[in-house]
Amino acid sequence: MKKISIDPITRLEGHGKIEIFLNDQGDVENAYFQVPELRGFEVFCLGRPVEELPRIVPRICGV
Amino acid sequence: MGKLKFALYWGAACGGCDVAVVDTHEKLLDIVAAADILFWPVAMDFKYHDVEEMADQHIDICLFNGAVRNSENEHIAHLLRQKSKVMVAFGACAQLGGIPGLANEKRGKEILDYVYHGSPSTISPKEVYPQEVVSVSGVELKLPRFYETVMALDQVVEVDYYVPGCPPESARILEVVQAIVTGNLPPKGSVVGALDKALCDTCPRKREEKKVKAFYRPHEILFDLERCFLEQGLICLGPATRGGCSDPPRCIRSNMPCRGCYGPPPDVTDQGVKMMSAIGSIIDSQDPEKIEQIIHGIADPLGTFYRFGLPASALRKKRFL
């Protein structure tokens, strides 16, 4: 089975890759989109003083 | 001599550093006139295999922003180091670990558990977690390994220069590019695009005497708009932060105390501990109980003193055994 990898995906914010699998006829049999990143803001923001959140969460996405 | 060859890449990043480059606005055209950009995921379609196919040291300057927090970040850091003559840790995350570095206070497993299963907005009855390798319909899919520790760039590859800031100010970026293009860089290992003194030296606020009888959270006082924040009991990391972000510093001008994003001043490795020292020396009390009370007024000392620099600090990472 032939595989086409698009890695990384571009012209947007964030990491991502696309794996496309072609069958013997050259048609797309399966395609998968994966996000190979995780930073954990959901966890390390917990317990912080509320006034710090406007300084921390803009760093989720700077775009 | 042909045009310089640049690459810009991001590890565990938010895109803000790349936007800071784009925010040079029309001057971006000057950058592009002087340099060919061979790899820049936010703006151009080059792929990893394009970089892999380059000869070693083909890239003149690589601006790497974002922290190193998984095996892909580390792999590409090594790849770009191999293919670049000069590697620049661009922005607070690459220089120090940055905001993602706050995750070093937590267990890796705690993060995975909460994000993929435990958070209120996640519905995952089968408790599926991302795997490094998974077989699906007869094919194998791979994901990078999530590291327990967030790292700064120089903890995985040799770094030639550091451009501090979260993000670096666009005007400073232009100065750095100018220095690169004219061959006017200081010795390797230097911090560029910032001053060699603390932020306080560039602060326009009035300073009288640093004797603090209490620390306040912003909702607890109405503060004077002209006077030094620290003197009024609002924690400002100015004394332990490198100056030069802008003149006057943008946060100060917007009535926000400095949060330390430009990293430690020259000759200081651990920004947090130096700030602790500074705070300790301005507390105005000789009564142990009162001192206790004053210190108690500092909410979240770890997050306050080490907001941007935990991975690069002496503390680095909390171990869970």
Place this chain on the structure above:
Amino acid sequence: MDRFEPRIIGFYCNWSSQTGVDGAGVEGASYPSNLRLIRVMCSGSIDPEVVIEAFKRGADGVLILGCHLGNCHYRNGNYNTLRRIRLLQKTLEQFGLEKERLRLEWVSVAEGKRFACLVNEMTEELRKLGPFKQLA
């Protein structure tokens, strides 16, 4: 099985606490060799960074000794110690440092026995807590 022996780094100042520490020997009050002593001129000169470094290099506990408040040889040095070390303790608590591991004590010239006592006490507490491994 060998009993765990904690390693305690002790910073003591050149004035009251030095005489106090020496006094333990003079008074015949013994303290365990778990404590390794490092002399400084004033407890106020101990940078919190040095304390963190001691833990990183394997110390299971750090003890800081200075003159009693009001008796600092340099007048105000020990107030600085108090403020900085208390703030350091508060920050390191978020990192999992138990309060028994970082102690700040004032020792006067006549307190040799008391010094020996507190070292014994700290050693015993740290034996129970086990090795400190919270810093990467």
